[in-house]
Amino acid sequence: MIYFELFYSFFKIGLFTFGGGYAMIPLLEKELIENKKWLTNDELLEIMSIAQMTPGTIAINAATFVGYREKGFLGGLFTTAGVIAPSYLVITIIYHLFSHSFEHPIAQKAFMGARACIVALIGHSVWKMFKGSVTDRYGLGIFLIACVLLFAFNIHPILLIVIGAGMGLGLYLFFPKQLKDLLK
Amino acid sequence: MEAFSLEALKVYAELYFVFCKIGFFSFGGGLAMVPLFVVEFQKQGWMTADQFFDVLSLAQMTPGAIAVNSATFVGNEAGMAVGGRLGGIIGGVFATAGLATPSVVCIVALTELLRKLKKNKFKQAFFFGIKPVTIALILFAGWKIAETTFFEDGFSEIHWNSIILCLIVGIVLKFYEKKVHPIALIAVCSVIGIFIF
Numbered sequence: 105m106i107y108f109e110l111f112y113s114f115f116k117i118g119l120f121t122f123g124g125g126y127a128m129i130p131l132l133e134k135e136l137i138e139n140k141k142w143l144t145n146d147e148l149l150e151i152m153s154i155a156q157m158t159p160g161t162i163a164i165n166a167a168t169f170v171g172y173r174e175k176g177f178l179g180g181l182f183t184t185a186g187v188i189a190p191s192y193l194v195i196t197i198i199y200h201l202f203s204h205s206f207e208h209p210i211a212q213k214a215f216m217g218a219r220a221c222i223v224a225l226i227g228h229s230v231w232k233m234f235k236g237s238v239t240d241r242y243g244l245g246i247f248l249i250a251c252v253l254l255f256a257f258n259i260h261p262i263l264l265i266v267i268g269a270g271m272g273l274g275l276y277l278f279f280p281k282q283l284k285d286l287l288k
Numbered sequence: 289m290e291a292f293s294l295e296a297l298k299v300y301a302e303l304y305f306v307f308c309k310i311g312f313f314s315f316g317g318g319l320a321m322v323p324l325f326v327v328e329f330q331k332q333g334w335m336t337a338d339q340f341f342d343v344l345s346l347a348q349m350t351p352g353a354i355a356v357n358s359a360t361f362v363g364n365e366a367g368m369a370v371g372g373r374l375g376g377i378i379g380g381v382f383a384t385a386g387l388a389t390p391s392v393v394c395i396v397a398l399t400e401l402l403r404k405l406k407k408n409k410f411k412q413a414f415f416f417g418i419k420p421v422t423i424a425l426i427l428f429a430g431w432k433i434a435e436t437t438f439f440e441d442g443f444s445e446i447h448w449n450s451i452i453l454c455l456i457v458g459i460v461l462k463f464y465e466k467k468v469h470p471i472a473l474i475a476v477c478s479v480i481g482i483f484i485f
Contacts, residue, residue: 119351120471126429130470153422160311160391163353168395191352195360217481219437220450224457226430233423243420250424262315272417287412
């Protein structure tokens with residue numbers, strides 16, 4: 105049952121995503137690239153690019169994209185439901201069973217441990233993506249400019265994406281020869 | 289049943305449409321939605337900004353996307369006010385479904401567009417520029433998590449045990465990447481966290 109498989113994969117991913125959509129990238133890599141072989145590394149990076157420039161949360165966008173690509177509209181619905189379901193269940197249970205302030209010290213400590221792990225996981229994913237996709241000086245240049253704008257100037261992500269797209273298109277318009285071999 | 293009264297049904301519909309709207313107008317991930325959330329909730333009288341910041345800290349601590357978690361919580365709160373416990377459970381479904389709708393619509397449309405442009409050089413140049421930016425954004429997101437995990441009060445206090453735990457995980461990933469599942473690592477580190485923090 106491919107639909108159940110899609111749902112279950114994204115349910116697991118949703119359940120172990122802590123701290124926002126980007127934290128799911130290491131899980132997507134393991135589950136979708138290594139285990140299920142639904143995607144390649146470069147495709148995942150493309151999906152994340154699309155997910156962050158499309159309205160909506162990155163996690164849902166990425167889930168819909170993968171499901172739709174694999175099994176059409178119904179596939180998209182199953183992956184979306186899968187990634188949402190853990191959030192819905194956990195929050196609803198906490199809301200009704202615990203008091204509104206859910207700040208149990210043990211939960212917070214466990215959360216601190218999980219976050220330390222997620223930092224390492226994201227760092228590792230970034231390194232793999234960087235090695236796999238930034239293979240020439242043009243890509244490296246764009247990456248460095250993006251880092252400066254983000255870390256030093258705290259530029260809004262959407263503006264940065266527009267600038268990145270502009271740099272890609274500009275390179276293609278002004279240096280078509282150099283870029284031709286790099287585009288695939 | 290009060291959960292199916294006319295008034296409750298009206299709130300469910302409102303929840304769906306308000307979250308649909310929030311989903312449509314937010315770009316760049318969950319935290320970019322926060323200002324939209326606050327404005328809409330105050331307008332609807334569902335909660336104050338202060339209440340919402342409590343929800344936000346809960347949403348960041350629980351699994352899943354921050355925006356989805358917040359939507360479920362607010363849906364429960366608004367639904368419960370008109371339809372009791374069952375109303376809350378239903379309200380949560382409507383709010384969460386509303387948030388997901390724009391994603392599904394936009395992604396489906398975009399996928400079809402990209403399929404048509406498969407060999408288009410401009411599309412390829414577009415992604416050539418955007419991919420390094422995406423990697424930078426992911427790095428930045430990782431740094432934001434690191435900042436709040438490793439430091440407190442703007443670097444005045446350093447949590448050395450989180451830094452060491454993070455480094456150990458990094459070493460494990462470097463040498464045993466293929467053998468360990470990230471979920472297992474997160475679970476183990478949560479347990480370790482209970483003892484070292």
